[in-house]
Amino acid sequence: MGNLQEIYPLTAAEVAEVYRQIPGWARGELSGLSEAQLDRTGPEGWAQWPPRRQLSHMAYITTRWIMLWFGALNFSWDPVDMSQFMTFVNTPADDRRFSAARYNDPAWLHAHLEEVCATAAERLEEMEKDPKEDRSLLFVFPAEAKLGATEVRLADLWERMCQRHPDGMTRDPELPHAFRLTPLGAFRHTAWDNLIHLRTLRLHREAMGLAPAHPDTPTGGYVPVYPIQ
Numbered sequence: 001m002g003n004l005q006e007i008y009p010l011t012a013a014e015v016a017e018v019y020r021q022i023p024g025w026a027r028g029e030l031s032g033l034s035e036a037q038l039d040r041t042g043p044e045g046w047a048q049w050p051p052r053r054q055l056s057h058m059a060y061i062t063t064r065w066i067m068l069w070f071g072a073l074n075f076s077w078d079p080v081d082m083s084q085f086m087t088f089v090n091t092p093a094d095d096r097r098f099s100a101a102r103y104n105d106p107a108w109l110h111a112h113l114e115e116v117c118a119t120a121a122e123r124l125e126e127m128e129k130d131p132k133e134d135r136s137l138l139f140v141f142p143a144e145a146k147l148g149a150t151e152v153r154l155a156d157l158w159e160r161m162c163q164r165h166p167d168g169m170t171r172d173p174e175l176p177h178a179f180r181l182t183p184l185g186a187f188r189h190t191a192w193d194n195l196i197h198l199r200t201l202r203l204h205r206e207a208m209g210l211a212p213a214h215p216d217t218p219t220g221g222y223v224p225v226y227p228i229q
Contacts, residue, residue, distance in 0.1 A: 009191070010167075012131070016124035018182070018191045018218075023114040026055060026225055028213035029201040030106060037208060038106065045198050047207065054197045054204075055106060056069075056097035059113040063191045069183055072137055095149040117194075124187055136180040143177055161189065164182060 009015045030038070030051055038052040049057065094100060103109065141154045155177040162169050168185020172178035181189070195218055202212040 003205065009188065012124040012128035012187075015184070015188050015191055016049060016121040016128070017115040018195075019121040019187075021123065022058070022117050022194050023110065023190070025214045025217050026058060026113060027110055027193075027196050028200065029205060030055060030110075031213065037204075040204055040208065042204075042207060044203075046203055049200070051201055051204050052109075053097055054103065054200055055109045055113070056100075056103060058194050059109045059116065060098045060196050061096060061193055062113070062116045062120060064185055066116060066123075069137070069186050070123070092149045104110075120187060120190070127184060136182050137186075138172065138175075138178060138180055140172075140175055140178040143175075165189070190227055 009018055033051060039050045041047055041050050098109070103112075139158070141158070143153075143155065145154045146152060147154050147157055158169075159171070160180045162171055162179065165185060165188070168182045168188055170180050172180055198214075198217055202215070202217070205212055
């Protein structure tokens with residue numbers, strides 16, 4: 001793919017290559033950290049989630065999107081309105097991560113991230129060979145719906161994400177606060193979400209006086225959407 005910092009992966013094969021590298025990048029940034037360092041937080045907006053929770057979010061969000069997308073594609077109605085599933089396996093206490101009561105072990109989280117990223121890469125390679133899954137899914141948000149346990153309006157966030165996607169994510173022209181995603185667009189979105197949290201892991205390391213394990217890892221196409229606070 002060349003320099004990943006300069007290339008926005010578009011094709012299914014290109015996105016698959018990103019997924020194959022994400023687990024190794026995450027493992028490198030967390031390698032050797034003590035329990036206290038894994039639970040480090042800070043006053044900055046990006047540092048409110050410690051490294052352990054960042055890893056849990058990466059493993060969780062990739063699993064969540066794969067389960068939602070490929071389950072929804074088997075539904076008989078069209079369009080599939082995904083809005084009713086936005087709270088899927090999510091609570092305020094475990095906001096967009098696996099339950100801390102059961103899945104707080106970095107070894108398990110690393111293993112699961114590897115497994116789910118490999119699954120994503122396999123599906124993308126299938127799509128590259130047989131690109132027939134072009135059905136879009138519909139998300140309709142209430143005007144004041146928030147992202148997880150944050151105060152960020154979902155409609156505002158998705159509007160910014162649409163501006164960063166070259167394709168695969170569009171506003172619905174007939175419904176307010178409504179957006180459509182293709183399966184490839186969803187995979188691309190989740191890959192960039194992982195890259196944003198890899199950026200945060202590197203920032204945690206820098207704050208602890210440690211050099212990033214993978215300083216040239218791409219930050220994804222969403223830097224204007226998820227700015228460092």
